[in-house]
Structure formats: C-alpha cells, structure tokens
Amino acid sequence: xxxxxxxxxxxxxxxxxxxxxxxxxxxxxxxxxxxxxxxxxxxxxxxxxxxxxxxxxxxxxxxxxxxxxxxxxxxxxxxxxxxxxxxxxxxxxxxxxxxxxxxxxxxxxxxxxxxxxxxxxxxxxxxxxxxxxxxxxxxxxxxxxxxxxxxxxxxxxxxxxxxxxxxxxxxxxxxxxxxxxxxxx
Amino acid sequence: xxxxxxxxxxxxxxxxxxxxxxxxxxxxxxxxxxxxxxxxxxxxxxxxxxxxxxxxxxxxxxxxxxxxxxxxxxxxxxxxxxxxxxxxxxxxxxxxxxxxxxxxxxxxxxxxxxxxxxxxxxxxxxxxxxxxxxxxxxxxxxxxxxxxxxxxxxxxxxxxxxxxxxxxxxxxxxxxxxxxxxxxxxxxxxxxxxxxxxxxxxxxxxxxxxxxxxxxxxxxxxxxxxxxxxxxxxxxxxxxxxxxxxxxxxxxxxxxxxxxxxxxxxxxxxxxxxxxxxxxxxxxxxxxxxxxxxxxxxxxxxxxxxxxxxxx
Numbered sequence: 001x002x003x004x005x006x007x008x009x010x011x012x013x014x015x016x017x018x019x020x021x022x023x024x025x026x027x028x029x030x031x032x033x034x035x036x037x038x039x040x041x042x043x044x045x046x047x048x049x050x051x052x053x054x055x056x057x058x059x060x061x062x063x064x065x066x067x068x069x070x071x072x073x074x075x076x077x078x079x080x081x082x083x084x085x086x087x088x089x090x091x092x093x094x095x096x097x098x099x100x101x102x103x104x105x106x107x108x109x110x111x112x113x114x115x116x117x118x119x120x121x122x123x124x125x126x127x128x129x130x131x132x133x134x135x136x137x138x139x140x141x142x143x144x145x146x147x148x149x150x151x152x153x154x155x156x157x158x159x160x161x162x163x164x165x166x167x168x169x170x171x172x173x174x175x176x177x178x179x180x181x182x183x184x185x
Numbered sequence: 186x187x188x189x190x191x192x193x194x195x196x197x198x199x200x201x202x203x204x205x206x207x208x209x210x211x212x213x214x215x216x217x218x219x220x221x222x223x224x225x226x227x228x229x230x231x232x233x234x235x236x237x238x239x240x241x242x243x244x245x246x247x248x249x250x251x252x253x254x255x256x257x258x259x260x261x262x263x264x265x266x267x268x269x270x271x272x273x274x275x276x277x278x279x280x281x282x283x284x285x286x287x288x289x290x291x292x293x294x295x296x297x298x299x300x301x302x303x304x305x306x307x308x309x310x311x312x313x314x315x316x317x318x319x320x321x322x323x324x325x326x327x328x329x330x331x332x333x334x335x336x337x338x339x340x341x342x343x344x345x346x347x348x349x350x351x352x353x354x355x356x357x358x359x360x361x362x363x364x365x366x367x368x369x370x371x372x373x374x375x376x377x378x379x380x381x382x383x384x385x386x387x388x389x390x391x392x393x394x395x396x397x398x399x400x401x402x403x404x405x406x407x408x409x410x411x412x413x414x415x416x417x418x419x420x421x422x423x424x425x426x427x428x429x430x431x432x433x434x435x436x437x438x439x440x441x442x443x444x445x446x447x448x449x450x451x452x453x454x455x456x457x458x459x460x461x462x463x464x465x466x467x468x469x470x471x472x473x474x475x476x477x478x479x480x481x482x483x484x485x486x487x488x489x490x491x492x493x494x495x496x497x
C-alpha cells in the first residue's frame with residue numbers, strides 16, 4: 001500500500017514540476033515575442049529620417065506632410081506605456097501612408113532608385129511588425145490557453161501567472177490601423 | 186499532425202534513416218568479406234563498410250548542406266540587386282513569423298522558378314531560390330514560397346531530407362563499386378565457397394539482389410519521405426502568411442513554367458518546392474505516380490490550398 005501511495009505522490013510531483021516549467025517556458029516565449037515587436041518598431045523609426053531626407057528635395061510643396069511624418073515618429077519614440085505606444089505607432093502608420101500616396105504624384109521620385117529601395121524597406125518593416133504581432137499573438141494565445149485549461153490552471157493559480165494581452169483590432173472602421181485593446185480580460 | 190509532432194517524428198525518422206543505411210552498408214561489406222575476404226577472423230570489408238556508413242551518415246548530418254549548396258552552384262545573395270534585396274526582406278519577414286533564426290540565403294542562376302531549404306536544424310539552415318522564381322513571382326507569392334520553406338525548416342524536414350539525399354548518393358556509389366567488384370572480381374573465392382550448403386547460396390543471392398536494388402530502394406525511400414511532407418509544409422506555410430491563395434498562385438505559376446531546373450540534380454530533387462525535373466509523372470494520379478513521384482500532384486496541392494481559403 002505504501003509503495004502505491006509513494007508512486008502516486010511521485011507522479012503528482014513530476015506532473016507539477018512539468019506543468020510549472022511548461023508555463024514558465026511559454027511565458028518567456030511570449031515576453032520574447034513582445035520584445036521582437038519592439039525591435040521591428042525601432043527599425044521603422046530608424047528608417048524614417050532617411051526616407052524623409054531622400055524625398056525632401058523633390059517634394060518642396062509637401063513640407064507639411066513631411067513634418068507630420070517626422071513629428072509622428074518622434075512622438076512614437078517618446079511614447080510611454082503600451083496603450084500610448086500603440087496609438088502613436090498607428091498615427092505614424094497613417095502619416096506614412098499619406099506620404100506614399102503623395103509620392104505617386106511625383107514621377108521623378110517614383111522612378112528614383114533610392115526611393116524605391118526605401119519604399120521596399122518600409123513595406124518590409126510594416127510586414128515585419130505585422131508578423132511579429134502575429135507571432136506574439138499565437139504564443140500568447142497558447143500561454144493563455146495553458147493558464148485556463150484544467151488541471152494546469154491550478155498550478156497557474158498557485159503562482160499567480162497573469163494572462164498575456166493580445167493585440168486586437170477593436171473598431172472595424174480602423175481595420176487597417178491595429179490597436180492594442182487593454183480592456184480585454 | 187501539427188508542426189510540433191512532425192518535428193518530433195522527424196528527429197526519430199533521422200535516426201531510422203541513418204540506421205537503415207548503416208545496416209545496408211554493413212550488409213554489403215559482409216558479403217564482400219564472404220566472397221573475397223581473408224576469412225571470418227579478419228572481416229576487413231565489414232569493418233570498412235561499417236566505418237564508411239557511420240562516417241558518411243555523420244558527415245551528411247554535419248556538412249551535407251554545404252555539399253548540396255556547392256553541387257547546385259548556389260551563390261550568396263547580391264543585396265545591391267533590388268529583386269534579391271526584396272527576397273532577403275521576404276525571408277526575414279517569414280523568419281519573424283515562424284519564430285526561427287534567419288536562414289542563410291542563396292540564389293541559383295537558373296531561369297526555371299524553384300526553391301529549396303536545407304540544413305541540419307533551424308539554427309543551421311539555408312534557403313535557396315532560382316533567379317527565375319524571383320522574376321516570375323510577385324511579393325505575396327514569394328512570401329508564400331518562403332513560408333513553405335520555413336515550415337520545412339521549422340519542423341526538421343530539412344534534416345531528414347539532408348540525410349536522405351547525401352546517403353542516397355553514398356549508396357549509389359558503394360553499390361556501383363560492389364557491382365564492379367562482383368563482375369570483374371577474382372575467382373579465388375570460388376573454391377572456398379564450394380561444399381557449403383544451400384543456406385549460404387541463398388544468402389549470397391539476397392546479397393546480390395540487395396546490391397543491385399539498393400540505389401533504387403534508397404531513391405524510392407527518399408521520394409516517399411518527401412511526398413508526404415509537402416502537404417504539411419503547404420498547410421503550415423499558409424498558416425504563417427494567413428494567405429493560402431498566394432501559395433496556390435505561386436504553385437500555378439511554377440507549374441506553368443514546366444521546364445526542368447537544370448542546376449538541380451537528381452539527388453536534391455526531393456528538397457524542392459516543385460519537382461525540378463518537370464516530370465509529367467508528378468502530375469498523374471494512381472499508384473505508379475504514388476510510388477515514383479517526389480512530389481504530390483501540384484493540382485491536388487492547389488486544390489487543398491483553395492479549400493483552406495474557402496474558394497473551392
């Protein structure tokens with residue numbers, strides 16, 4: 001009888017350790033995924049001054065838009081906290097879109113190799129940000145599921161693991177402008 | 186089966202493939218000792234074959250990717266070229282989406298659109314495209330192809346395929362030697378064999394058949410292993426881009442340019458996204474095609490992708 005009891009205890013302890021370690025590993029992956037988004041945002045901030053310098057000469061009549069882009073970038077860099085960061089990044093996305101729409105009106109710019117290169121870099125950066133968010137959401141969902149399902153939720157409750165926030169698009173009119181919803185869960 | 190189970194089963198498959206080949210080498214060496222060796226006390230050929238088998242299995246694991254890259258004349262990307270820079274960006278984007286380290290990128294001077302990935306694990310992987318692919322496909326389609334290859338890398342398909350392609354080559358080589366040895370070999374062993382029973386003769390017959398069939402069997406194995414993996418890589422690639430139709434379009438374009446990819450040889454055919462030989466066999470259905478093709482019929486793959494996008 002004693003042996004059976006000890007065996008059950010051993011299995012329970014092993015399960016407990018495995019679940020705890022599994023949760024920690026998932027949480028770290030989610031944190032890392034979050035950092036990756038920051039890395040890509042920084043890449044975007046670094047690219048913008050280059051872009052503006054390249055187009056400035058040809059776009060004499062659009063100084064206003066250029067100033068807006070630079071201002072939006074500086075605000076995005078200065079932003080503190082997840083919610084404000086998300087808002088400022090979205091403003092920046094909008095300003096960049098406007099800039100590229102204007103570039104279409106300048107045939108010299110459109111055929112300029114440097115502008116083409118920068119445009120490709122920015123398209124790529126936008127994609128990277130998108131994919132980094134997607135990766136983060138996938139990992140965070142996995143982590144949240146692990147927190148909620150029985151019986152891992154008991155381990156999670158014991159060590160008060162907190163659920164990861166997901167990136168979400170809340171307003172359907174702003175589908176093209178992703179935002180962070182901090183109110184969920 | 187999801188990508189994590191696939192990764193696990195691929196690690197096991199690597200061991201299985203390596204063991205099969207080592208045993209095969211052992212068997213071939215054993216036969217040589219039996220026929221030409223200096224008797225059971227000094228099994229030179231068996232030991233030689235065993236060492237050769239283990240060394241080639243290990244070196245294909247460790248250096249096989251370099252071997253494949255140099256045999257296809259793959260060059261590092263030229264980032265000054267806008268098309269290649271764009272591809273580099275696409276690959277970086279997909280490595281972010283897949284959450285794996287950035288693979289090394291290479292390009293082949295070939296007009297036929299094709300791509301393959303190789304390496305021993307996601308930390309040591311290479312992604313190769315032909316120039317034709319960069320010309321024919323637009324950005325979205327390139328992204329789909331990159332995602333397909335990322336899935337091969339992420340679930341360790343590349344490791345199994347790498348072992349297979351180098352070992353298939355090694356088996357072809359050794360059985361070629363063996364055949365030459367048998368048919369040209371000295372007759373001194375003839376007298377020693379006399380007087381032994383039917384069992385020995387039977388063993389000899391099995392040995393001969395093995396040597397003759399080994400290259401064929403190892404190729405069949407490689408084909409079978411690769412075919413099953415394409416659907417999964419298509420599906421998990423589409424999961425990364427969330428855009429299955431782009432991959433369907435890419436496959437259609439690759440298929441319509443049905444010339445052979447000349448720089449990719451037989452041994453690496455099963456690595457590619459579409460059969461580099463442009464063989465009509467891969468388009469057919471039925472058991473012959475099921476056994477002999479390296480890739481599933483491309484229209485079936487397109488069909489599956491369209492179903493994912495609810496347009497079929």
